[in-house]
Amino acid sequence: MPFHLVTPPAVDATTGIAEPVALSEVKLHLRVDIPDDDALILALISTARQMAETLTNRQLLSATWNLVLDAFPGPSLMGVPAGTPYSLPDHAILIAKGPVQAVQAITYLDMNFDQITMPPQNYVVTSTDDLTRITPIFGQIWQPTLPQIGAVNVQFVAGYGDSTQVPEGIKHWIKLRVDSLYNQRGEVAFARGRMDKLPYVDALLDPYRIALL
Template identity: 40%
Template sequence: MPLQLISGPVVEPVSLLEAKAHLRVDIPDDDALISALIVAARMHAETVTRRALIAQSWKLVLDSFPGPTLIGIPWGKPFTLPGHAIILEKSQVRVVTAIQYLDMSGVIQVMPPANYTVDLTSEPCRITPVFGQIWPIPMPQIGAVEVDFSAGYAEPFMADATNGTLSIQGPWFPTQPFVLSNSGGTLPSPLQPATNYWIASVITPGVYTLAATPEGPAITLTDTGSGTNLVGSVPEGIRAWIKIRVGSLYQHREEMAAFDKTGKVMPLPFMDRLLDPYTVVF
């Protein structure tokens, strides 16, 4: 499998509190089970949609660079997947952190970012050399090219009410303006979900103050919020699907289910789909 997960999400898009509210469970007895079902449902959603929901780091391993091509992109077409493009089939890509390859001497080389362009707005994400450049020639050996990237709709953050800052551990920050969201609690006051914010200042790498308008004053935080705070937002349709799937898994704890008065026993089709993330495809 050319795509390899390097580091998975540190939080889930649906919190245990939200899942229990959906299930109408108010005792802690099944907390571990429900937490595991959230992970299973999230992985299934990511596999079906070919997306990363919460920020994750991935590696694409190739035997060689694609191409080359002498014509660049086809003329007159508004959108193409050109033959010399590297395609990252895991959305939503936030940043390509490195492209490296084995040169003809067997030495690992890192391609200068100025020599390639990354289209983060398209799905799937496309990477090509900039105009006037071509891909370097790697050693003719399997696994000679690697592309490291991060993908996800949202990244968790920590708030510091004393200094009014927001800290993010991930390698990327969303294009401004950006929105904030929360799972299982409330955002730090006075921040609001589904509201555009901008970076007011960069205190240190990964530590920021926020503004309500471009180049506006820094927002004063009065608390650190509760639950899981996120920069970015996982679509509500996906979050709703996860909660419904958790409900199905929680209700039917076997792969077969008996239905109403007929006593008919039917297999639950989504059970085998839980193996999809682990299926090797040739």
């Protein structure tokens, strides 16, 4: 999905950094009580958090994002298929990053090259922790857009909120991953006379991969 980060998370009131776990609690997990490696541990916290967000397609602390589309999907007046308890209609915009707190604006370029902001009452937003779907209200279709890449922008706020609202399982995973990164400084580990490549090393690049559609 062509997501663009607009506003990154602010410094969290509980952790004191823009991360879901505090330096102090990670150091406690690592059993480190000296400040010598604080800068390194902070960098590893950021790395582990990025890995968690990439693996789960979730935003942990609140941040503002843009979903950039070339056009609206559809059009369709069919709505939801009868008898289907949950669906992704062809004319629905899908935000595959969660949890979405709010859709702030949907803007598009019309055929006159003007940027138009859609009135919120003209579309419906439904969100779960996993996916957010947006469609026009019943009986309407998306408006025609300029046939140009990046003609549609959906701005939204995603994230659990502050660090106290991030699931404990995710925060514990971050601490475990920091532990591995801190105690295994190379890309291989030696155990029982064997040298094994650490499986997560190449995954450190996943947040920076360019997905070709």
